[in-house]
Amino acid sequence: MTGRLLVAAAAAAIAVAPLVASTYHVLLMLPFMAYAVVLLGLNLLFGYAGLVSFGHALFIGIGAYTGAFLTSHCKIRSLEVILIAAAALGALVAAPVGALCVRYVKIYFGMLTLAFGMVFHTFVLKFYRLTGGDEGTPFLRPSLLGRSLEAMPKIDYLVGPYYYYSLAVLVLATLCMWRIVHSPFGLCLKTIRDNPAKAETLGIGVTRYRFHAFVISAVYAAVGGALLGPPIGNVDPTLAYWTHSGNIVFMTLLGGFTSFFGPVVGAFVFIYLQHWVMSVVPYWRLIFGAILAAIVIFAPGGLLGLLTPRRAAVRL
Amino acid sequence: MSQHVVNVLLSGVFHASILFLVAAGLQVIFGVQKIFNLACGSFYALGAYVGVSAVGWYTAAGGPPALFIVPLALAGLAVGAVGLVVERGLLSFVYERDETFQLLLTFAVVLMMEDAIRLTWGTAPRSTAGLYLVYGQTHLLGATVPVYNLIVIAASLAIAVAIGWLLTRTTFGRIVRATADNREMAAALGVDLRRVYAKVFTLGTALGTLGGALVIPATAAMSEMGIELIVEAFAVVVIGGLGSMRGAFVGALVVGILRSIAISTYPELEMLLIYLIVITVLVLRPRGLFGGAAV
Secondary structure, three states, X not given: OHHHHHHHHHHHHXXXXXXXXXXXXXXXXXXXXXXXHHHHHHHHHHXXXXXXXXXXHHHHHHHHHHHHHHXXXXXXXXXXXXXXXXXXXXXXXXXXXXXXXXXXXXXXXXXXXXXXXXHHHHHHHHOXXXXXXXXXXXXXXXXXXXXXXXXXXHHHHHHHHHHHHHHHHHHHHHHHHHHHHOOHHHHHHHHHHHOHHHHHHOOOOHHHHHXXXXXXXXXXXXXXXHHHHHHHOEEOHHHHOHXXXXXHHHHHHHHOOOOOOHHHHHHHHHHHHHHHXXXXXXXXXXXXXXXXXXXXXXXXXXXXXHHXXXXXXXXX | OHHHHHHHHHHHHHHHHHHHHHHHHHHHHHHHHOOOOOOHHHHHHHHXXXXXXXXXXXXXXXXXXXXXXXXXXXXXXXXHHHHHHHHHHOHHHOOOOOHHHHHHHHHHHHHHHHXXXXXXXXXXXXXXXXXXXXXXXEEEOOEEEEHHHHHHHHHHHHHHHHHHHHHHHOHHHHHHHHHHHOHHHHHHOOOOHHHHHHHHHHHHHHHHHHHHHHHHHHOOEOOOHHHHHHHHHHHHHHHHOOOOHHHHHHHHXXXXXXXXXXXXXXXXXXXXXHHHHHHHHHHHOOOOXXXXXXX
């Protein structure tokens, strides 16, 4: 019960943030909400299916480039269309990639996803005419719910309508993921993670379940990636680089991959801490590397794992 | 025409000999400790920067330019000691954990090392100005090649032979192979795993830092060189097979030469071609060309 209250309180806090917090902090909430969507999906693979992808930046890139391409080249500005197209394209790419990747687990799964991620990165980097190469493609301001908000000043647009739109997407994504992990499908995934051989003998199609989890997580990453675009206004290949994939795994671990909301907390702490550290010293990687090392060694359950010490031992 | 082919091949083999050193470091660590060391690229970058500094001091101290390769190689090897620090200070805490955590710990090293290099050497590229051609150039089958490239190729071959000798002909090598095969059994027979791990990780690191130091006269040290090289080294070990030294050798040749051919004929394809080969290998033969039962 306290858990629900906490979540409701957090959602309410996010909802009133634009009214009380400074513009700087409100703007930081936008990447947080986008990453939260990505990480909800990533954790279906990481926390629930036990597969660590080092290539999910591929799907973030697909979502972001879909939006940039539609707004810049196709004159389609509707964010609803963009999100649906990003999700569809994410699923379309994830189907063959996932079919190949989920045949392997552990280190081989990680390596294969990394390789696919780098294929996409090289593609967007080299095919200049289509993607703008390393300069990227502009992500023009999308219209929300059919209303063009072109006349609005950029900051007002971002902290107003776009903020609540992102929040709505995040809430919807959270509710869907909550249903997914508490469905028989989610339970089967956990069984597969804990004991694949037993799951197989119980009649669970191990590879098929992993494949579905992969595609769902890719759709989440693509939708989150599309949400990342408008605040930046430009989409470039670093979004699809392998270190970006590493960073989102880092966020998941930071919050705690063993709990449902851990990744969301991880995204929040990562974004705010990163901006705070960067405002003090430019060397955020040095500090974040040390934080990651400390988490891996001392607190593999992440921040939420620290808060609930009596939880069962971390396993993966 | 033949001159062009020889040029492309030789630059490919030069790149391959550097890649082999880094990939060999990756392989020996994976083979024994089952850790996929993402930080191998960072060690490579570290070796490059330390090499530049060492050569800088050497030149400033008035050492003869023709011998610059001595301080370069020594500095590259010596900074491999950082591997011991990483192994004892970080990795030794997570040997009992899932390999995902070990992978993430090496990613933490990647993050830290990138900024540590920026903090120490700044963001501007560093190079050993003018020493690349100190040994002159030679003509080989109609093509003009810097002698330095040939020296590095020869050194890399010599190191390959030395590693082969170390692993197959010495007591240390027998212990290492036994540990790679079955660590519980090795421990039961009295092998001190802590010492073996510390030595192996340091050896793997030193191979990477040496590779970085040796490449530096031919190019410039940049802070991103590490995270860029890791994906190439990764391609090498996947093609060759994780944990196999022969695999590292053949994989490095394949990646080095293909990259060189792609750059000279159709630059857009450069790494795309290599990743596609990697995926083909992973899908058709996940153990790579030479990966045995060790995985």
